[in-house]
Amino acid sequence: MVNIGIEKEVSLPHKRFRLLGKEIHLYRELSSTNSIARQMAISGAAEGTIVMSRSQSAGRGRLERQWFCPPGKGLLLSMIVRPKIHVQFVPQLTLLTAVVVAETIKKATGCAAGIKWPNDIFINGKKVCGILAESSFTRAKIEYVIIGLGINANLDTLHLPPDCQETSTSLRLELGQNVSRIKLLKQFILSWDEHIRGFINAGHPYLRSKWIENNVTLGRNVTVNKGKNSINGLAVDISEKGGLIVRLTDGSLQEFLAEDVTLSKKG
Numbered sequence: 001m002v003n004i005g006i007e008k009e010v011s012l013p014h015k016r017f018r019l020l021g022k023e024i025h026l027y028r029e030l031s032s033t034n035s036i037a038r039q040m041a042i043s044g045a046a047e048g049t050i051v052m053s054r055s056q057s058a059g060r061g062r063l064e065r066q067w068f069c070p071p072g073k074g075l076l077l078s079m080i081v082r083p084k085i086h087v088q089f090v091p092q093l094t095l096l097t098a099v100v101v102a103e104t105i106k107k108a109t110g111c112a113a114g115i116k117w118p119n120d121i122f123i124n125g126k127k128v129c130g131i132l133a134e135s136s137f138t139r140a141k142i143e144y145v146i147i148g149l150g151i152n153a154n155l156d157t158l159h160l161p162p163d164c165q166e167t168s169t170s171l172r173l174e175l176g177q178n179v180s181r182i183k184l185l186k187q188f189i190l191s192w193d194e195h196i197r198g199f200i201n202a203g204h205p206y207l208r209s210k211w212i213e214n215n216v217t218l219g220r221n222v223t224v225n226k227g228k229n230s231i232n233g234l235a236v237d238i239s240e241k242g243g244l245i246v247r248l249t250d251g252s253l254q255e256f257l258a259e260d261v262t263l264s265k266k267g
């Protein structure tokens, strides 16, 4: 897509409809659904507004990575939320979204999806979805959070970038048939509404129990990559800050907040 600027992109022709109480904006092609959702949030779009696109020319991942998905093959979605929670709990929204997506995939397809801390969803040891939450807040107040997710729905192996073909998968590859993206979207909305309510009412204990139910990280040996250094240990818990607590080889516990983590192969 030619770079036409975010304001103009927002106004590109697109479908607009309501689904389960949410306003959906469905585009053919955008730079990034997160960028457009952010622009809409700045212009005052309502809580729960969802931006979707068949394709993205500049999809973003965590740690400044790119996110690739061929047109029409994935569920590329960004939702604007303005939760009434303390600013310090914002990182937990990524973990909450991971719970929602793991449940969405299980309920909509029957695939055994699990969370790899902090923002990946895995099936059979391979990544099927990535989550990118981006927020704007002052010291006291959250202005908005953009919850972005890319689910590999109907991709074949050759649709994946060559360096991801061993490590990523899609729902189609796992099931041997296409999945309905609208079914995934509906289940995502239902699961989000349930779990954000639970989190707002009961806080970290609610999130922790749901996260533990749905994760594939705890109890695994992990390598935490910090620049050129890496640290090995056993993943034992998640913290109130949304961090991963790792027992290091000397027995001490260390919390990691935003690092890149690799799960070791199951023995």
Ligand code: BTN
Pocket (backbone or CB within 6 Å): 031, 032, 033, 034, 035, 056, 058, 059, 060, 061, 062, 063, 065, 067, 076, 077, 078, 119, 120, 129, 130, 131, 132, 148, 149, 150
């Ligand atoms: C990651 O695994 O690093 C996160 C990937 C998040 C990708 C999604 S696709 C929809 C939304 N728009 C973006 O530009 N990124 C997110």
